[in-house]
Every structure is written in structure tokens, then in C-alpha cells.
Amino acid sequence: TNMLERGSQEVVLNDISASTGVLLVDYLYSGNIDxxxxxxxxxxxxxxxxxxxxxxxxxxxFLLSHTDSVNCISIINLARLYDLKILLADARNYSKTPLTRI
Known part of the structure; x- marks a missing residue:
């Protein structure tokens, strides 16, 4: 394509940390990610x-398997931001669960 990066030896990905970038490159080559x-x-x-x-x-x-009553509000916001309907429904269910006292 005629993108600026076409002739560059280096491409800067703003808003992606170095550690996330390393994971992405490994994922793109292997299909596996932790x-x-x-x-x-x-x-x-x-x-x-x-x-x-x-x-x-x-x-x-991953987030579906790690949603609980403590983080469900944050997960709801995240699901809304990225239009993740299944995650949103799951997190809403947790937000309706009564909290137990410790």
C-alpha cells in the first residue's frame, strides 16, 4: 500500500507498551499467547x-473466566468500551449477585 510505514525499517505503534508489543509479535508468529x-x-x-x-x-x-463480584463493574465498563456482549451480560450477572460480608 501507499502507507508511510511502507519504506520504514521501524514502525511505531503508539499506545502499545513494549511488553504488549513483544506478546503481539510472538502471537502473530506462533498463534499462541499467554x-x-x-x-x-x-x-x-x-x-x-x-x-x-x-x-x-x-x-x-480470559476475562469471562476471571470475572467476579469484586471486578464486575470494571469488566462491565471494559465490555461496553469494546462491544463485548457476552462479557457484558456475564459481568452484569455478577453485579446483581448480593455481596456477602467477610
Missing amino acids: ITQLNAQDLLAASEMLLLGALKKKSED
Whole structure:
């Protein structure tokens, strides 16, 4: 294409940290990625920005398995931001669950 980056030796990806960038390059070459609670949100943002639908789905699946009554409001906001309907419905269910006292 006629994009500016065509002749560049280096491409700058704004808003993607170096650690997330390394994970993305490994993922693009291998198809494997280690999603953790520390990187899930960054990977979701990067997958949205770079139009990586399969990675976006993997990130959503990870968040589905890590949603609880403590983080459900944050997950609701994240799901709304990235239009993740299944995650949004799941997190809303947690927000309706009565909290138990410790």
C-alpha cells in the first residue's frame, strides 16, 4: 500500500507498551499467547486497534473466566468500551449477585 510505514525499517505503534508489543509479535508468529490478569486489558485494546479478532475473542474468553463480584463493574465498563456482549451480560450477572460480608 501507499502507507508511510511502507519504506520504514521501524514502525511505531503508539499506545502499545513494549511488553504488549513483544506478546503481539510472538502471537502473530506462533498463534499462541499467554493472557494474564496483568496483560488482558492491554491485549484487548491492542487487538481492537490492530483488528485482531481472534485475539480479541481470546481476551474476552480470559476475562469471562476471571470475572467476579469484586471486578464486575470494571469488566462491565471494559465490555461496553469494546462491544463485548457476552462479557457484558456475564459481568452484569455478577453485579446483581448480593455481596456477602467477610
